[in-house]
Amino acid sequence: MNKKIITISREFGSGGRTIGRMVAERLGIPCYDNEIIDKVALESGFAHDYIAERGEYALYGSWLGNAFSVGGNKGLSNQDVLWVTQRKTIREFAERGPCVIVGRCADYILQDKEILKVFIHADKQTRAERIVRLYGERDASPEKRLKEKDKRRSAYYRFYTDMEWGKAQNYHVSLNSGELGVEKCVDIICSLY
């Protein structure tokens, strides 16, 4: 297979971003992650943190209410403006040549291109340990944080793509990084490039 672009979707805390960086480094191609947020920030005027949060996660209550509302609310919501700008940015990055793109529904946004679609997941315990190690303790338990993030990421994905997040059939390769190890996941993805 001759895929020029690798998209990596991932469960929160599964190490998908790290795997993306490592794959890109080994293949000598760029990995777009924060770069996307930076560019969207520049074009949309939204703050970096706002985009990081709202460009991949559904917000409960206000957001869903807003998103599904018919009438009354004329024009695009902030979330919709963000989606449009993010989509445009991702397609621009993809035009530059071979690369790895982490998250942000890139698999869906680039589905008309030659892409290798990867999904990285891991068991809850591995992910809980990882997020505490990387992001520190919070008031909420790691399990609660994982559950909330997964739920919101999945809702965001479904809303904008009308597809099911984490369904094996939507990806070319799905890997459990907790069980296989990050290095092995990198090996497999690189071997497919």
Added chain:
Amino acid sequence: MNKKIITISREFGSGGRTIGRMVAERLGIPCYDNEIIDKVALESGFAHDYIAERGEYALYGSWLGNAFSVGGNKGLSNQDVLWVTQRKTIREFAERGPCVIVGRCADYILQDKEILKVFIHADKQTRAERIVRLYGERDASPEKRLKEKDKRRSAYYRFYTDMEWGKAQNYHVSLNSGELGVEKCVDIICSLY
């Protein structure tokens, strides 16, 4: 990872069975597939074809009605007897040592063991071409045959395991054999053993 047993779940027509045989051959371990049906036939008295069909696929109408009925229907249904015998048989095969087991909910039945759980899938067109090549034309279109088989296999899996068939998180590795090719799938699985 030191997994002694590889279970392969697969979409109908995805080549999962062929991949299982090839993996087993390359690793020099047995692949259990028809052997399970033979042994279940011996122990249960059911015919080979009946087991092949009813040991992995839900039957609509009568079966679902039967399976979900409360009261009236005392004792186990044929399908339940088959499930119990099949479960026992799979666990006996697993006790013999390293092996590959194709289908029949082995991933769920052996979840307390050290297993490598693989899911093989492919896009509809690849699978449609494959089933016509392997099993010939039928009155129903290949697309209809695929849809029906997937639906019944999924319903069977959900009923007996209470888990979702084809959800990436339920497997260690999920591969699109149509996109990656059968040989590459075999390479990846063997590299994880």
